Amino acid sequence: QVQLVESGGGLVQAGGSLRLSCAASGRTSSTYGMAWFRQAPGKEREFVTGISWSGLSKYYADSVTGRFTIFRDNAKNTVYLQMNSLKPEDTAVYYCAAESSGRGISRERLNYDYWGQGTQVTVSS
Numbered sequence: 001q002v003q004l005v006e007s008g009g010g011l012v013q014a015g016g017s018l019r020l021s022c023a024a025s026g027r028t029s030s031t032y033g034m035a036w037f038r039q040a041p042g043k044e045r046e047f048v049t050g051i052s053w054s055g056l057s058k059y060y061a062d063s064v065t066g067r068f069t070i071f072r073d074n075a076k077n078t079v080y081l082q083m084n085s086l087k088p089e090d091t092a093v094y095y096c097a098a099e100s101s102g103r104g105i106s107r108e109r110l111n112y113d114y115w116g117q118g119t120q121v122t123v124s125s
Contacts, residue, residue, distance in 0.1 A: 001026045001027060001114075002024055002025070002026045002027055002028060002098055002100065002113075002114045003024070003025045003026050003114075004022055004023070004024055004096045004097070004098060004114055004115060004116035005022070005023050005025075005116055005117070006020060006021065006022050006094065006095070006096050006116040006117065006118060006119040007020070007021050007023070007119060008020040008021050008119060009094060009119030009120045009121045010120075010121070010122070011122045011123075011124065012086055012121075012122070012123055012124070013123070013124050014086060014087055014088055014123055014124065014125050015085060015086065016086050016123070017082070017083060017084045017085075017086065018083045018086065018121060019080060019081065019082050019083070020036070020080065020081040020083070020094055020096075020119060020121075021078055021079075021080055021081075022034070022036075022078060022079045022080070022081075022096030022116055023076075023077060023078050024077040024078070024079075024098060025077065027100075028077045032052070032053045032098075032099055032100060032101070032102050032103075032104070033050060033051065033052055033053065033098070033099045033103070033104050033105040033106075033111075034050065034051055034072065034079045034096065034097065034098045034099075035047065035048070035049065035050035035051070035096075035097045035098075035105060035106075035112065036048040036049050036050070036070065036079075036081050036094055036095070036096060036097070037094070037095045037097060037109065038090075038092035038093065038094045038095065038121075039092055039093050039095070039118075040089075040091060040092040040093075043092075045095065045109060046061065047061055047107035047108075047109075048060070048061050048064055048068065048081070048094070049061065049064065049068055049070040049081065050070070050105035050106070050107075051070045051071065051072055051079065051105065052104065052105060053074070055071065055072050055074075057104075057105065058070055059105050059107070061107075063089075064083075064090075067083065067084050067085045067086075068081060068082065068083050068084070069081075069082040069084075070082075079096060081094070083121070086121075086123045087123060088123045088124065088125045089123075090121060090123050091121060091122050091123050092120075092121060093118040093119065093120050093121075094118060094119050094120075094121050095115055095116055095117075095118045096115070096116040097109070097112035097114065097115050097116070098112060098113065098114045099111055099112045099113055099114075100113045100114065101113070
């Protein structure tokens with residue numbers, strides 16, 4: 001089993017920045033691709049960004065390209081999401097996800113085997 005714990009959420013003004021962290025514990029040797037999803041009130045959970053185990057492959061949703069950056073430190077079993085130029089529409093609960101079968105990164109939620117509990121990000125206008 002793998003446990004994922006997100007941190008770093010909070011309240012920020014539009015145009016500001018936040019960095020989210022996702023720390024993995026347990027059988028971390030089996031985690032490959034990792035991703036961030038988000039879910040706003042009344043909306044479905046959506047893909048934000050994903051990163052391969054090596055860190056060489058990264059994918060972003062169009063809505064965050066150029067503003068968000070994902071990176072990972074495998075020595076610390078941690079994935080980060082640097083969010084810049086935040087907008088009110090970025091307000092959501094952000095979830096970290098990991099897949100353990102080597103399927104790689106996907107925008108589909110079913111691709112991921114483990115999920116964190118989520119961290120709230122609120123961007124005020």
